[in-house]
Amino acid sequence: xxxxxxxxxxxxxxxxxxxxxxxRANACAVCFxxxxxxxxxxxxxxxILTLLPLVMVSSIVYWxxxxxxxxx
Amino acid sequence: xxxxxSAVATDTHAEHHEELSFLYKYILPIDHKIIAMQYxxxxxxxxxxxxxxxxxxxxxxxxxxxxVPLYGLVGPGEYxxxxxxxxxxxxxxxxxxxxxxxFGNYLIPLMIGCDDMVFPRLNRLSYQIFLxxxxxxxxxxxxxxxxxxxxxxxxxxxxxxxxxSLTDWGASLWLLAVALExxxxxxxxxxxxxxxxxxxAPGMKMLDIPIAVWFIVVAVILFMASVxxxxxxxVMLFMDQRVGTTFFLPxxxxxxxxxxxxxxFFGHPEVYVVLLPTMGIVAEIITVFSRKKLFGxxxxxxxxxxxxxxxxxVWAHHQFIAGIDPRMANxxxxxxxxxxxxxxxxxxxxxxxxxxxxxxxxxPMLWALSFLAAFLIGGVTGIYLGASAMDVYFHDSYFVLAxxxxxxxxxxxxxxxxxxxxxxxxxxxxxxxxxxxxIHFWGTFIPxxxxxxxxxxxxxxxxxxxxxxxxxxxxxxxxxxxxxxxxATYSLIVMIFFQLIFVYNFFHSMFKGExxxxxxWKSNTLEWTTLSPPPHGNFKVLPTVYRGPYEYSVxxxxxxxxxxxxxxxxx
Amino acid sequence: MKNISSQSVLLTTSEIPLYAxxxxxxxxxxxxxxxxxxxxxxxxxxxxxxxxxxxxIRAGLTEWPPWGQPRLAIETTALNSLVLLVSALLMGYSRxxxxxxxxxxxxxxxxxxxxxxxxxxxxQGYEWVQLLEFGLTLSSSVYGGLFYLIIGAHxxxxxxxxxxxxxxxxxxxxxxxxxxxxxxxxxQILWYFVxxxxxxxxxxxxxx
Numbered sequence: 001x002x003x004x005x006x007x008x009x010x011x012x013x014x015x016x017x018x019x020x021x022x023x024r025a026n027a028c029a030v031c032f033x034x035x036x037x038x039x040x041x042x043x044x045x046x047x048i049l050t051l052l053p054l055v056m057v058s059s060i061v062y063w064x065x066x067x068x069x070x071x072x
Numbered sequence: 073x074x075x076x077x078s079a080v081a082t083d084t085h086a087e088h089h090e091e092l093s094f095l096y097k098y099i100l101p102i103d104h105k106i107i108a109m110q111y112x113x114x115x116x117x118x119x120x121x122x123x124x125x126x127x128x129x130x131x132x133x134x135x136x137x138x139x140v141p142l143y144g145l146v147g148p149g150e151y152x153x154x155x156x157x158x159x160x161x162x163x164x165x166x167x168x169x170x171x172x173x174x175f176g177n178y179l180i181p182l183m184i185g186c187d188d189m190v191f192p193r194l195n196r197l198s199y200q201i202f203l204x205x206x207x208x209x210x211x212x213x214x215x216x217x218x219x220x221x222x223x224x225x226x227x228x229x230x231x232x233x234x235x236x237s238l239t240d241w242g243a244s245l246w247l248l249a250v251a252l253e254x255x256x257x258x259x260x261x262x263x264x265x266x267x268x269x270x271x272x273a274p275g276m277k278m279l280d281i282p283i284a285v286w287f288i289v290v291a292v293i294l295f296m297a298s299v300x301x302x303x304x305x306x307v308m309l310f311m312d313q314r315v316g317t318t319f320f321l322p323x324x325x326x327x328x329x330x331x332x333x334x335x336x337f338f339g340h341p342e343v344y345v346v347l348l349p350t351m352g353i354v355a356e357i358i359t360v361f362s363r364k365k366l367f368g369x370x371x372x373x374x375x376x377x378x379x380x381x382x383x384x385x386v387w388a389h390h391q392f393i394a395g396i397d398p399r400m401a402n403x404x405x406x407x408x409x410x411x412x413x414x415x416x417x418x419x420x421x422x423x424x425x426x427x428x429x430x431x432x433x434x435x436p437m438l439w440a441l442s443f444l445a446a447f448l449i450g451g452v453t454g455i456y457l458g459a460s461a462m463d464v465y466f467h468d469s470y471f472v473l474a475x476x477x478x479x480x481x482x483x484x485x486x487x488x489x490x491x492x493x494x495x496x497x498x499x500x501x502x503x504x505x506x507x508x509x510x511i512h513f514w515g516t517f518i519p520x521x522x523x524x525x526x527x528x529x530x531x532x533x534x535x536x537x538x539x540x541x542x543x544x545x546x547x548x549x550x551x552x553x554x555x556x557x558x559x560a561t562y563s564l565i566v567m568i569f570f571q572l573i574f575v576y577n578f579f580h581s582m583f584k585g586e587x588x589x590x591x592x593w594k595s596n597t598l599e600w601t602t603l604s605p606p607p608h609g610n611f612k613v614l615p616t617v618y619r620g621p622y623e624y625s626v627x628x629x630x631x632x633x634x635x636x637x638x639x640x641x642x643x
Numbered sequence: 644m645k646n647i648s649s650q651s652v653l654l655t656t657s658e659i660p661l662y663a664x665x666x667x668x669x670x671x672x673x674x675x676x677x678x679x680x681x682x683x684x685x686x687x688x689x690x691x692x693x694x695x696x697x698x699x700i701r702a703g704l705t706e707w708p709p710w711g712q713p714r715l716a717i718e719t720t721a722l723n724s725l726v727l728l729v730s731a732l733l734m735g736y737s738r739x740x741x742x743x744x745x746x747x748x749x750x751x752x753x754x755x756x757x758x759x760x761x762x763x764x765x766x767q768g769y770e771w772v773q774l775l776e777f778g779l780t781l782s783s784s785v786y787g788g789l790f791y792l793i794i795g796a797h798x799x800x801x802x803x804x805x806x807x808x809x810x811x812x813x814x815x816x817x818x819x820x821x822x823x824x825x826x827x828x829x830x831q832i833l834w835y836f837v838x839x840x841x842x843x844x845x846x847x848x849x850x851x
Contacts, residue, residue, distance in 0.1 A: 038327070041699045042396065048694070050385050052688065056687060060684070067671040269672075270670040296681055296685045299685060300685045301689070304796075307796075308696065316781065319696065
């Protein structure tokens with residue numbers, strides 16, 4: 001009984017430790033080719049492409065809103 | 073333009089809307105209604121082509137190696153060409169032109185109470201480019217090597233190297249057609265947003281705009297903000313194919329994953345681009361046929377904004393197994409699950425609108441309700457796929473295929489039929505036959521479920537997509553799985569036969585149907601206050617708006633509807 | 644009345660502004676400007692994608708520029724960039740003059756701004772000829788491909804913007820078929836965009 005509980009705690013600890021090392025829990029078959037620079041470039045471009053439209057559209061909408069408010 | 077010229081302007085305006093020769097009325101129109109018809113009819117013709125392709129490859133899957141009646145033998149290359157172009161046509165040449173360009177063109181000026189789009193010539197140019205793009209796509213089926221067969225996502229290097237795809241010119245023409253089509257919708261989109269912004273009827277405030285118009289505008293803004301990267305990617309891919317650059321060729325310094333980024337950066341917002349117009353159309357229909365105010369107009373509107381904003385941050389969930397960083401996959405799993413919240417809220421608002429209403433089950437209402445039911449299944453299965461841990465196993469299986477057909481079929485086909493049956497009286501001045509309409513509805517909706525529900529089970533059994541003959545895979549060639557495939561194919565044939573009823577009903581009603589009144593459904597929005605069909609210039613007197621579009625069953629009134637332009641009684 | 648069109652040159656609207664027809668109040672932002680802004684959102688995303696492509700492909704290669712490929716003319720192009728920026732400033736000045744209804748002097752500075760733009764274009768074209776002679780072509784390496792793709796995309800925008808600007812400049816002062824200053828504002832916004840995106844591309848392609 002006690003052994004089973006210990007086993008469970010051990011398993012939980014192992015899962016926790018592995019979750020801190022996500023590159024070890026890498027399940028995909030093709031993830032090993034990219035260099036760290038490429039990964040970083042993909043991060044950067046993802047952020048640029050994602051935020052740019054949101055920033056542009058919301059600033060245009062805000063500008064139009066202010067123009068309309070001024071007119072009344 | 074100064075104020076002094078406006079009186080003169082009004083005079084020439086009336087004159088301007090007089091007689092037009094046949095050429096300028098139907099072939100080179102600037103009237104938004106005629107351009108809308110051109111888009112809708114072109115889209116419906118392309119839907120026949122796309123459906124024919126679906127028939128051919130479903131027959132091959134059910135009876136591998138047999139001659140397909142009315143088509144011939146489907147070989148592996150042929151099969152790839154059929155599925156690729158089925159997907160491309162249904163999304164880019166059916167969903168986009170009918171739902172956004174077609175109904176957007178038809179509804180925006182009528183619903184906001186103005187006489188035409190603000191840039192009518194740009195509008196005409198937009199359709200002409202669209203027509204050219206459709207012709208280029210059709211041309212690509214007949215060049216040497218046949219049409220492109222690298223899937224509608226066109227991943228390189230399969231799509232960029234002619235020795236791999238075996239469709240040297242087919243691939244290039246396909247890409248050219250897609251790029252032309254985007255330019256066409258770019259021009260249309262500029263028009264839609266500007267019109268909705270600047271040409272509204274006096275008195276129509278932002279929150280008096282019907283949901284259908286709002287959603288088309290949000291969808292267009294999403295499209296405009298997301299299409300740039302795909303155009304850039306298409307230019308690069310085209311150069312890879314024809315000029316000899318190596319942007320996507322890993323052996324020469326390129327990166328194939330880059331294409332997936334650029335493609336899906338557009339590709340995922342695109343899903344919401346086609347979803348939102350249908351959602352708007354359904355909102356109009358369910359309020360009219362349940363004679364109730366739309367539950368939470370503002371909530372529905374804000375959920376659309378939230379969906380639009382979030383749609384830019386979910387796209388990498390298409391690449392969970394393509395080699396992206398697993399840490400990034402975690403982020404995109406969270407955002408993907410998040411986007412279901414605004415959409416669920418929208419669905420709940422619609423269901424709350426139905427609750428307690430006096431529901432009339434006319435044909436458009438049946439389509440609208442079936443959209444909600446079917447899209448629910450599509451949405452819920454999407455949550456499974458959004459979780460990266462499960463997607464690793466479901467990826468590229470028939471589960472994915474069934475999932476997106478449960479979203480795209482309701483959006484495109486059911487949404488199109490809902491809109492056509494609802495606005496038919498306004499478009500052609502005659503009513504459609506209700507009995508035939510209902511037979512067509514049940515004959516489409518039941519076979520639709522019979523086609524795609526079994527495919528979920530095929531996917532869970534491990535059936536992979538894009539395989540032309542499962543006989544080569546012993547695990548997948550069992551009799552039970554083959555029976556499911558045959559059942560799905562037969563259901564498709566049944567569904568195709570029921571479309572003939574629609575075609576008959578559509579054309580018969582167009583010429584011989586019962587004459588429609590101005591407002592047969594007793595609706596509030598502005599398009600129902602003018603003649604059916606509306607004359608060139610839309611309104612005899614351009615309307616003034618006094619209230620929101622969903623004032624149904626207001627207490628203390630004799631009628632249960634209250635048109636937006638009816639002046640309030642002076643007490 | 645028919646001869647004076649306040650509509651933008653690119654975005655021809657119906658003969659009659661809709662707001663005039665039903666005593667509609669004039670919208671605070673003109674149709675042309677809204678249409679152009681939406682178009683520029685798409686354009687900005689197009690260039691953002693090209694920039695992303697450059698960053699990703701650059702990160703995948705250890706040697707940049709690759710071995711055997713010529714270096715780009717950083718100094719000459721810096722001078723060119725300055726010319727382009729001055730052109731945008733002149734365009735802004737002419738816009739202010741046009742807003743004050745000083746059509747003839749506004750038109751003069753408008754023309755000078757276009758001339759600066761043409762100088763930029765010709766000078767860049769000369770640089771391209773030299774690079775081609777040194778062996779940098781589209782297919783010589785992914786480096787060359789990216790250079791001609793990004794700078795070429797910008798050059799296409801310069802050519803397109805300049806041609807509509809010249810057309811507008813011509814119609815602005817002509818006696819037969821004139822347009823109001825309001826009609827050229829959207830095109831001037833297009834020119835600001837084309838100029839403003841250039842320093843980003845210059846830093847990315849030439850300096851990184």
